[in-house]
Amino acid sequence: MDTNEATETIDRSSDASGSTKISVENVRKRFGRIVALDGVTLDIQENEIFALIGDNGAGKSTLMNILSGVYEPTDGSISLDSEKVNFDSPSDARRAGIETVYQDLALMNDLDIPSNVFMGQFPTKGIGALRIIDWDETRERTEAIIHDQLDRDIALNTEVEFLSGGERQLVAIGRSLAFDPDVIVLDEPTSALSIDATNLVHQTIRRLKNEGHTILIVSHSIEDVLDLADRIGILFKGQLVDVTDPSEVDIETLTNLIVSGKRVR
Numbered sequence: 001m002d003t004n005e006a007t008e009t010i011d012r013s014s015d016a017s018g019s020t021k022i023s024v025e026n027v028r029k030r031f032g033r034i035v036a037l038d039g040v041t042l043d044i045q046e047n048e049i050f051a052l053i054g055d056n057g058a059g060k061s062t063l064m065n066i067l068s069g070v071y072e073p074t075d076g077s078i079s080l081d082s083e084k085v086n087f088d089s090p091s092d093a094r095r096a097g098i099e100t101v102y103q104d105l106a107l108m109n110d111l112d113i114p115s116n117v118f119m120g121q122f123p124t125k126g127i128g129a130l131r132i133i134d135w136d137e138t139r140e141r142t143e144a145i146i147h148d149q150l151d152r153d154i155a156l157n158t159e160v161e162f163l164s165g166g167e168r169q170l171v172a173i174g175r176s177l178a179f180d181p182d183v184i185v186l187d188e189p190t191s192a193l194s195i196d197a198t199n200l201v202h203q204t205i206r207r208l209k210n211e212g213h214t215i216l217i218v219s220h221s222i223e224d225v226l227d228l229a230d231r232i233g234i235l236f237k238g239q240l241v242d243v244t245d246p247s248e249v250d251i252e253t254l255t256n257l258i259v260s261g262k263r264v265r
């Protein structure tokens with residue numbers, strides 16, 4: 001691709017044989033006079049790991065928050081499985097099968113893993129006003145998520161403040177899995193993690209893909225996206241300036257795209 005092409009807003013759908021899970025069509029988002037997203041068009045295919053990368057202020061969080069139901073676009077539309085959707089709140093996105101794991105993880109440090117995974121949606125037993133939390137089911141379902149689905153042998157009664165950074169990320173991912181989502185949005189999933197913890201999180205993200213989830217990663221980390229993504233979208237000043245297969249770019253090219261919106265500076 002030449003540099004002129006890279007400066008235009010690009011609509012590059014991936015392989016037409018895959019089915020499109022999420023379509024972002026000409027989405028703009030303004031905050032007063034600030035244009036955070038300036039006509040972004042993008043398809044995310046079912047079961048792919050799509051990484052969104054860009055510099056500070058490029059619009060990554062804004063797009064993520066639109067897909068998560070935190071913000072509504074000023075213009076343009078979002079479709080899920082080819083149906084237009086209007087999310088008025090994060091609960092709407094959740095009901096539609098999109099779960100977001102935010103960078104701050106929002107874990108309750110002094111609670112154990114099952115309490116964190118099922119906080120706000122505990123399985124219950126009993127009838128009517130006499131319904132109480134079903135702790136046996138809560139533990140069983142947490143075990144199924146953490147031990148079986150995520151393949152991590154952590155003692156479930158551990159308070160999460162004592163877990164490693166990677167394990168804390170896994171618990172937050174586990175909480176998203178408790179809602180049985182189709183799409184998982186991961187906000188900076190390895191920021192501030194050690195190499196071992198990063199590897200653990202990468203393994204986990206690959207497992208989620210192998211289970212059939214569609215994954216959107218929002219990241220600053222070029223290493224993360226080159227290692228994990230099926231496709232990488234680069235946002236620059238609110239525009240999607242490129243969508244590429246990781247095998248078609250190196251660190252320098254991606255860096256140039258991030259800082260200048262062009263493949264060659």
Ligand SMILES: Nc1ncnc2c1ncn2[C@@H]1O[C@H](COP(=O)(O)OP(=O)(O)OP(=O)(O)O)[C@@H](O)[C@H]1O
Binds near residue numbers: 034055059062
């Ligand atoms: N709620 C808001 N109110 C006003 N301006 C906002 C709001 N959210 C984002 N912006 C602005 O929109 C632009 C895009 O911000 P956004 O947070 O989406 O970028 P980003 O790529 O996620 O950056 P970072 O990597 O620093 O988080 C920035 O200029 C930002 O200041």
